[in-house]
Amino acid sequence: MTYAITQTCCTDATCIAACPVNCIHPTPEEKDFGRTEMLFIDPKACIDCGACADACPVDAILPVESLTGAQKEYGAVNAAYFEDREPEPAVDGPNFHAWSEPVFERSLPSDFAPLRIAVVGTGPAGMYAVEDLLLHTGAEVTLVDRLPVAGGLIRYGVAPDHPSTKKAGDAFARFHTHPRVRMFLGLDVGTDITPEELAAHHDAVVYAVGAGADRRLGIPGEDLPGSISATTFVSWYNAHPEVAPDAVGLSTERVVVVGNGNVAVDTARILVSDPDTLAAGDIAAHALDALRSGGVREVVLLGRRGPAEAAYTRPELLALKHLPGVELVVDDHDPRTGAAIDAAGPGDKAAVLRGVTRAKVDWSLAPAAGRRIVIRFHSAPVEVLGDDGVRAVRVTGGAG
Incomplete structure (x- = not known):
């Protein structure tokens, strides 16, 4: 049975070095390396040796026949990468000098003191x-x-x-x-x-340090209680020592998340996931208690661009489609959204949304029964409304 790379791919290329038949692409020598969301295994070239699975530091490589639930789609995702794909040009061709690979010596002579x-x-x-x-x-x-x-x-x-x-x-x-x-x-x-x-x-x-401050929206009302950065929320559920256990309140039924990147998707998923499932991981105890007692049933993901330009990766979006007990909905308020999904090619992110419920959501109503994530494209926040706390968010493309 062939192997496939799944959602948790870290793209560090450890598996490429372990593969004896060069069936994992793109390799560091290929122009697409670092540009794709993940690495892919060619099912036609894979010899089922399992060397890549043993080498993978994040357990992202599994036999295709053993994939279950949301992971089942990754067999097709891996195979689709190689459909109609031309092989990479050889270095020793008519348009290349027959030079060997450059060598950059990074060690010093032994008579020098170590750096x-x-x-x-x-x-x-x-x-x-x-x-x-x-x-x-x-x-x-x-x-x-x-x-x-x-x-x-x-x-x-x-x-x-x-x-x-x-x-x-x-x-x-x-x-x-x-x-x-x-x-x-x-x-x-x-x-x-x-x-x-x-x-x-x-x-x-x-x-090798990250950004020292959150990115501001620059809109009125963003400093109201209940309006927090994704950095704070992620640090809160991961027990970051600089974020207090009571930094996040979850008493509301509806949460608006500004952005369509992987962090936004993580935020939405955590907010509506079954706390019993999250308890199997290493979520902070105070976050788990807050999620158990909180009232969040709906998360709205706001994206200022369309589904073809969303910043999240396909693997993270696929995970949202298969989140147990959670409905995924696309707000069909703008005709460009449905058109982009329908026109998307097989390997495009927008194509993942085919089959997902589309509906024009009436935001004046309370969230429907159950739990759901609503993706609203072509919308950007322009004002956070409220007196002593966040009451609503006004957005472009209609009322929010």
């Missing part, structure tokens, strides 16, 4: 830098993170119902105790130590 490199940030970016330094140079590495627990976005940014994705942190953790690594947690560069002090004791400093 001392500081890496600020223990998330994926920082740890990939550390991995390269340890594998290809003799550098001594100082790891610094302002939080008391290492991991960065792997620890505090991945949704708790994606435990396989978080397993990537296990691969990084092996470098924390490497003999050429020193790690300092709870050390804030800029507060506990200055950048100049850090640089004075190292040959180079790599800053």
Whole structure:
């Protein structure tokens, strides 16, 4: 039986190196590498050896015959990538010089003292830098993170119902105790130590840290109680030490999420998922209690562009279609939405929405019975309404 790559693909190419027959694409040598949402296994070339599954750090590779539920579609997703696809041009062709691959030497002669490199940030970016330094140079590495627990976005940014994705942190953790690594947690560069002090004791400093502030909407009312950033919400359900357990209130029936990226999809999914299912992951206890006692039954995803331009990936959208006990609805308020879905090609994100209920939602009514996620395209927030808290959101393309 052939293998397929599923939703939790981390695209770090470990599986490509393990495959003995080069059936996983795009490879780092191909122009599409880093541009696709995930990697794909060619079912015609796969020899069913399972080497890729053993190498995958996030358990995203499974036999096609064993796929169940929402994962069943990934057999077709993998196969569709290779339909009518021309093979990559060979390097030694009539339009290329027959030169060998360039070699970039990253190690120093043995008579030089080893480099001392500081890496600020223990998330994926920082740890990939550390991995390269340890594998290809003799550098001594100082790891610094302002939080008391290492991991960065792997620890505090991945949704708790994606435990396989978080397993990537296990691969990084092996470098924390490497003999050429020193790690300092709870050390804030800029507060506990200055950048100049850090640089004075190292040959180079790599800053692998994320954005230090949330992105503002710039609309009236966004500072009302009940209006929070996605950063706060994600940190709240992941028990980030800088976000209080009572930072999020879930007493309302309807929540509006601005954006159509993967974080927006994560937010919507967590809000309407069965708490008993979430309890099997590593969600914060205070978040689980709030979800159990809260009243959220409907989440509205606002996207200012259409379904063809949405920022979420196909795997995350596919997961929404198969969320147990949750109806997925597309607000059909704008004719461009349905037209884009109907015209989408097989590999387009918009095509995933075929078969999803389309309806013109009356927002003056309370949410319908049950739980649902409504995607409203061609809408952007222009004002948050309310006195002592959020009461409604006015959006483009009709009343919100």
